[in-house]
Amino acid sequence: MTVSEALTEGAPPDGSLGFLHVDMDAFFASVELRRRPELRGRPVVVGGTGDRGVVAAASYTARSYGIHSAMPSSRARRLCPDVVFIEGDHALYGEVSQNVMSIMRGFTPLLEPLSLDEAFLDVRGALHGVIRPEEIAARIRRRILDDESLTCSVGVASNKFLAKLATERAKPRATPTGPEFGSGVFVVAVGGELEFLRPMAVRELWGVGPATGARLSRMGIETVGDLAAQPESRLIASLGRSLGHHLHRLAHAIDERPVVVDRGMKSIGHEETFARDITDPGDLRRQLVRMSDAVAARLRSRGQMGRTVSIKVRFADFTTISRSSTVPEPIDGTGEITDEASAMLGLLDTTPGVRLLGVNVSQLSSSRIRQLSLEDVHGSSRDPTDPVVDEIRGRFGGDSIGRAAALSKSGRPANKKIGDAPWGPAAEPEPGTAVEEVD
Amino acid sequence: MGMKFRCERDILQNALVSAGRAVSTRGGALPVLSGVHLVLVGDLLTVTGSDIDLTITVRTTVAGAEDGVAVVPAKLVTDIVRSLRPGAVDITMEGDELSMVSPPSEFAIRTIPADEFPELTAPEGDAVTLQGAAFRGALQQVVKSASSDDARPILTGVLMAAEDDGLRLVSTDSYRLSVCDLAGTSILSDGQKVLVPSKSLLELSRLIGDSEELTLRLGQQEASFEVGNVSVTTRLIEGDFPNYRGLIPTNHPNRLTIDRGALLDAVKRVRLMAQESTPIRLSMSSDGLELVAVTQDVGQAHESMPAAYQGEDLTVAFNPEYLIDGIEVAPGDEITLETVDELKPALLRSVEDEDFLYLLMPVRVS
Numbered sequence: 001m002t003v004s005e006a007l008t009e010g011a012p013p014d015g016s017l018g019f020l021h022v023d024m025d026a027f028f029a030s031v032e033l034r035r036r037p038e039l040r041g042r043p044v045v046v047g048g049t050g051d052r053g054v055v056a057a058a059s060y061t062a063r064s065y066g067i068h069s070a071m072p073s074s075r076a077r078r079l080c081p082d083v084v085f086i087e088g089d090h091a092l093y094g095e096v097s098q099n100v101m102s103i104m105r106g107f108t109p110l111l112e113p114l115s116l117d118e119a120f121l122d123v124r125g126a127l128h129g130v131i132r133p134e135e136i137a138a139r140i141r142r143r144i145l146d147d148e149s150l151t152c153s154v155g156v157a158s159n160k161f162l163a164k165l166a167t168e169r170a171k172p173r174a175t176p177t178g179p180e181f182g183s184g185v186f187v188v189a190v191g192g193e194l195e196f197l198r199p200m201a202v203r204e205l206w207g208v209g210p211a212t213g214a215r216l217s218r219m220g221i222e223t224v225g226d227l228a229a230q231p232e233s234r235l236i237a238s239l240g241r242s243l244g245h246h247l248h249r250l251a252h253a254i255d256e257r258p259v260v261v262d263r264g265m266k267s268i269g270h271e272e273t274f275a276r277d278i279t280d281p282g283d284l285r286r287q288l289v290r291m292s293d294a295v296a297a298r299l300r301s302r303g304q305m306g307r308t309v310s311i312k313v314r315f316a317d318f319t320t321i322s323r324s325s326t327v328p329e330p331i332d333g334t335g336e337i338t339d340e341a342s343a344m345l346g347l348l349d350t351t352p353g354v355r356l357l358g359v360n361v362s363q364l365s366s367s368r369i370r371q372l373s374l375e376d377v378h379g380s381s382r383d384p385t386d387p388v389v390d391e392i393r394g395r396f397g398g399d400s401i402g403r404a405a406a407l408s409k410s411g412r413p414a415n416k417k418i419g420d421a422p423w424g425p426a427a428e429p430e431p432g433t434a435v436e437e438v439d
Numbered sequence: 440m441g442m443k444f445r446c447e448r449d450i451l452q453n454a455l456v457s458a459g460r461a462v463s464t465r466g467g468a469l470p471v472l473s474g475v476h477l478v479l480v481g482d483l484l485t486v487t488g489s490d491i492d493l494t495i496t497v498r499t500t501v502a503g504a505e506d507g508v509a510v511v512p513a514k515l516v517t518d519i520v521r522s523l524r525p526g527a528v529d530i531t532m533e534g535d536e537l538s539m540v541s542p543p544s545e546f547a548i549r550t551i552p553a554d555e556f557p558e559l560t561a562p563e564g565d566a567v568t569l570q571g572a573a574f575r576g577a578l579q580q581v582v583k584s585a586s587s588d589d590a591r592p593i594l595t596g597v598l599m600a601a602e603d604d605g606l607r608l609v610s611t612d613s614y615r616l617s618v619c620d621l622a623g624t625s626i627l628s629d630g631q632k633v634l635v636p637s638k639s640l641l642e643l644s645r646l647i648g649d650s651e652e653l654t655l656r657l658g659q660q661e662a663s664f665e666v667g668n669v670s671v672t673t674r675l676i677e678g679d680f681p682n683y684r685g686l687i688p689t690n691h692p693n694r695l696t697i698d699r700g701a702l703l704d705a706v707k708r709v710r711l712m713a714q715e716s717t718p719i720r721l722s723m724s725s726d727g728l729e730l731v732a733v734t735q736d737v738g739q740a741h742e743s744m745p746a747a748y749q750g751e752d753l754t755v756a757f758n759p760e761y762l763i764d765g766i767e768v769a770p771g772d773e774i775t776l777e778t779v780d781e782l783k784p785a786l787l788r789s790v791e792d793e794d795f796l797y798l799l800m801p802v803r804v805s
Contacts, residue, residue, distance in 0.1 A: 328591050328613070369717060371758055372800040373613045374686050377784060 010110040010122035010259040013159040017133045017190055018124030019259070021155040021163035022104060022140060025172055027117035028057035030150050031096050032086045043083045047073050056088055063174030096148060103143045106398035107136055109301030109390075112259045120160050122259035125394050137185045157188035161206055161255035162196070168204075193253035198225035205250050207243065215239065227251040261302055268304070270294050271358025277316045279353045288345055290406035291359045292338040297398070299337075300390055305330030305367045309340035312358035313348055320356075321348060329373055330365050333383045334403065337361060442479050442507020442532035446499075448523050448541065451530075454486040454497040455517040457669055460642050462513040463490035471555040474510040475517075479503050487559075488513055493639045494559050494672040495646070507532050510551040519546050561672055562658025567626040571650040571666070577608050578644040580619045580768040580795055585637030586612035596676040597640055598683075600632035601625065609683055610637060611798075615761050616683055616784075617768070620794040626655055634680055635662055639673035646671060687798055691777030691786055693750025695723050699774045699789075703766045705730055705742045710759040712740035718756035718802035723748050723778070732759070755781045756802040765797035 013019065024030065028046040033039055043062035047055040053073035065080035076083055097116040105111050110122035123136050131139075137154040144152055155166025170186035172179050188196045202224055203213040219238060221227050227235075228251035236244030249255070270291050278284045288311075299306060309331075310324035323344040331337060341359050392401045458475050469491075476487040482503045487496045509532050516537075520528065523541040531538045532550070539546045578597075586594035591613075598609040605622040627633070646666050647653060653666040663672040706719065713719045713732035722729040728746040733739040755778055765787045766774065773790040787797040 326590055328588065365716070368805050370803045370805075371614055371716075371761075372782065372803050374611065374616060374681075374784065374798070374800055375613060376782075376800070377686055 009261060011124075012256045012258045014124075015158055015190065016124060017156060017158055017187070018122060019157055019159050019163045020121040020123055020133065020137055020140070021157075021160065021167045022119050022121065022137075023153050023155075023167045023171070024100065024117035024144075025151045025153060026057055026059050026063075027097075027150070028088060028093055029059040029062070029086075031093055032089075033059065034149050036086075039084055043067065043080050044086060045073070045076055045083050046086050046088050047076075048087070049073055049085045060172050060174050060179035064176060064178050096150070099148055100144055100150070100152075103147060104140060105298070106143075107140060109298070109394065109398075110259045110261060112261060120163065120259050126397060130396070134185055134187045137187075141184055151184070153182060154185045155188070156185060158190055158193065159253070159255040160257050160259065161250060162188045162193060162253060164206070165197075165200070165204065194228065197251065197253055198223065198228070200224045202227050202247075205247065207246055207250070212239065212243065224251050266364065267360050267362035268295055268298050268302070268306070268364070269310070269358060269360030269362075270298075271312060271356060271360075273314075273356045274354070277353035277355050278357075279351065281350060284345070284350055284354055284357065285342065286406050287357055288341055288359065289338050289403050291357065292341045293334045293403050293406065295359050295361055296332060296334040296337045296386070297390065297393065299332040299361060299364075300367075300386060303366060303368050304364045305332040305370075306361035306365075307331070307363035308361065309337055309344075310358075310360040310362065311341050311344050312356070312360070313345070313350065313354055314356035315350075316353040316355050318355070323348070326363065329375070330363075330367070330370075332367055333386050334389070335383050335386075338403075338405075441505040442477070442509055443505040443530065444479055444482075444484060444501045444503045445527050445529050446484065446501040448520060448525055448528050450499055450501070451528060452517070452520045454484070454499050455513070455520055457497045457646060458486040458488035458495050459513045459517050460645070461488040461490055461493045461495040461671075469555070469557070471510055471551050472557075473512060473514075474551045474556070475513045476553065476556045477509045477511065479506050479508075481506070487556075489557065489559060491557065492636060492674045493642065495642065496670045496672070498668045498670075508553045509537055510553045510556050511537050511548060512551065515548060519548070559672065561663045561670070562656045562661050564656045564658055566654040566656050566665075569624060569626065569653050569655055571647050571652050573621060573624075574653065575644050575647040576770070577619045577621050578640050578647075580770075581608045581610040581617040582637045582641045582644065583610075583764045583768065584612060584615050584617035584797070585610040588612070592676060593634065593678045593680060595637055596634035596680070597637050598632060598634055598680040599627065601627035601630060609680070611681070611683060614758070614800050615765065616686060616796075616798040617765075618683070618796040618798075622794065626657070632680070633657060633662060634676040634678065636673055636676060639671065643671050643673075686784065687786070687796070688779055688783060691779055693723065693748070693753055693778045695728060695746050695748050695776040695778075696790065697728060697744070697746040697774060697776070699766060699769060699772055701744060702728075702774070703763065705744055706759060706763055706766065709740040709742050710763070712738055713759045716758075718804065719759040719762065720754055720756045721776075722752075722754040723750070723776075724752040750778070753778055753781065755785060756804055757785070757799060758802055761799055765799055768795075769797065770795055 029044050032046060033044060041061060043065055044059040045055050045062050045067060046057040047053055055067060055069050055071045055073060055076050057069055058067045062083055067076045067079055093116055101113055104119060104121060108121050108123050108126040112120040123133050133156050137156050141152055141154060144150055153167050153170035155163040155170060157163040157166050166186045166188045170182050170184055172182045200223060202208050202216050202221060227247060232248040235248050307330050308324055308326045310322060312322045314320045325340055325344060389401055455475060463472055472490055478485040482500050483498060484501045485496060485498050487494060519539060523544055526541060529540045535550050536547045537550050581597050585597055594612055600607045605620055606624040606626055608619045610617050643664055646669050650666045653664055656663045661672055661674050663670060709719055709730040709732045712734055714734040714737055717734050720731045725748055727744055729743045731741050769787060769789045771789040771791040775788050775790060777786040781801055782803060784798045784800050787799060789795050
């Protein structure tokens with residue numbers, strides 16, 4: 001059977017609060033400032049400095065001078081001759097992005113990344129009944145600040161479209177006198193959606209570009225409130241069927257899109273560089289169990305199974321060894337993946353000390369459509385505890401439950417900060433990287 | 440080591456093509472195995488191709504002038520001979536080159552050292568005679584169900600087992616299982632069973648063609664079949680074939696009886712909309728059979744057809760290729776599909792031929 005595209009998505013909006021839009025604040029520039037703190041408070045731009053260079057990202061201080069992304073670098077320099085240009089390090093941004101996404105996945109598997117620094121989350125099922133969505137938003141901000149020393153803004157609403165608009169209200173603002181901190185989290189309360197939208201300029205709506213904006217303006221429509229007052233038929237008559245329909249719905253705060261977890265992944269994996277090289281086989285085994293669990297949980301959350309399990313081991317001297325094994329039937333069980341990975345690790349001499357360990361599953365196929373095997377006739381070999389663990393993590397977060405084999409004798413895994421929840425896919429010591437290969 | 444003979448192009452071509460079927464296209468560890476081995480003794484030319492697991496030897500009569508041995512690149516020499524004009528070809532070994540002359544064409548190709556060609560021993564067991572057409576039919580019914588996954592070597596084989604008064608062939612790739620009984624054919628002693636690579640049997644079934652009979656010799660580690668002037672020797676697979684008997688449900692409450700050709704045509708049509716490994720769904724009721732395939736973002740197909748059905752209304756999803764494989768090889772004009780539920784194996788049988796059985800696992804859609 002061919003590898004089928006797997007698609008996992010959350011339920012459509014149901015009117016309740018629980019859609020989050022998380023957007024990192026000046027992401028590239030902030031990552032650069034993190035490793036060059038001496039530049040804090042100065043206008044910093046990430047982008048090309050050549051004749052045709054453009055601004056990829058601008059710090060909030062740089063934005064105070066009117067500099068924004070996609071602006072020609074030459075113009076940025078004219079606006080602010082003191083601006084500090086930094087050439088982008090996209091490998092680093094990708095790595096940091098993976099860490100941030102992993103933190104968010106600890107709260108819900110229903111995560112839809114929009115770009116390196118932006119994602120939608122559906123937290124309606126996460127921590128259900130225990131913690132409100134705005135509190136989850138605050139916790140996400142807190143975790144990202146604690147673990148990555150980066151700030152982000154979060155919009156909370158009852159659908160994706162409103163959540164994304166809400167984020168803008170939570171953002172820091174660049175003013176001519178310097179940046180002003182935002183609230184960090186902005187909530188569009190259930191029942192307050194139309195009130196939130198009404199004063200907004202139509203150009204802020206998704207799908208309204210300069211041309212549509214000008215056309216609406218000629219019709220006397222400037223705000224979303226003006227737009228909502230129009231009959232749908234008039235919008236369709238002047239904008240066409242699909243755009244007219246679309247804007248009518250948005251003006252009435254209707255957006256039925258679910259959160260769609262990534263599609264078409266070729267492999268799902270996880271690797272970590274340890275703070276200190278690991279020489280103790282027991283410690284290494286615990287790390288492997290925890291990472292296999294994280295990979296297996298992600299496979300299941302995406303509705304995928306894989307046939308090839310690989311491990312990657314980098315020793316203290318940077319020598320790197322990869323091993324892989326292919327099983328006859330696709331697997332997604334924590335136990336199965338751990339067994340395969342452990343068997344391969346057991347054949348390696350790790351006494352020189354391991355700097356990096358990685359677990360990866362490839363040859364993916366959908367678990368939703370599954371050709372049954374004659375081996376299924378006498379009962380499934382699937383581990384009945386996996387769905388229960390997934391359910392618990394779905395409700396109480398990725399950190400809420402995990403394998404005892406991932407624990408050290410003291411009851412805590414190595415490389416963990418005291419007070420951190422000890423388990424789960426999100427429990428990643430810095431600088432962990434989740435590795436996902438897209439078609 | 441001169442080697443010199445004259446031969447009709449067509450005869451040489453046939454021998455090279457047949458022996459070449461055993462030559463590995465993958466280019467294994469032994470470069471010499473990418474070649475065909477030619478041995479001339481008197482007027483008898485023996486052409487052999489092998490990938491170690493499977494060896495095919497063709498014996499043919501030529502006008503021999505000087506005995507000799509050569510190994511030549513299989514694909515190249517076959518392509519050359521095929522391209523020559525009809526008529527006689529003069530083959531001469533000169534030094535380490537083989538010349539092939541068929542005026543106005545002249546070819547000279549570098550040979551591969553012949554002493555590296557592995558020494559192959561044929562089994563010496565007693566020869567048993569098999570009916571060509573019946574055995575070929577049986578092979579065709581089972582070879583497709585064998586696995587092509589080298590990671591599961593046992594399932595790449597076809598089980599040949601002594602059963603009651605005949606020979607039973609069984610194969611499975613773990614998604615479907617084929618069983619075919621050849622009554623009255625006893626090539627094995629009581630309770631004996633061997634596991635023969637399905638790839639070898641596929642080549643054998645092609646070589647059998649219209650031949651009326653073939654002979655079989657079984658050894659400890661290999662089996663050898665002789666069809667006319669061709670012999671096929673294959674390694675046997677070691678290991679225990681899964682216990683397939685327990686997999687076949689003894690009680691199927693639902694039974695669909697349907698015209699084989701009509702079902703085959705319908706499934707082939709509806710399959711066009713079963714893309715991206717989506718299954719084809721069979722809905723069975725007293726009204727007959729409905730076939731449905733839906734591929735998201737592509738489209739759907741629907742077809743209903745008359746069929747006799749006894750049992751509860753049931754919808755089962757199958758991989759269309761696996762379903763077609765079973766319908767295609769089932770003998771006779773009418774077949775039955777017996778089911779338990781949408782997750783248990785379904786049994787496809789021929790109404791008029793009890794010796795055939797095709798067990799197929801459904802696709803689970805959640």
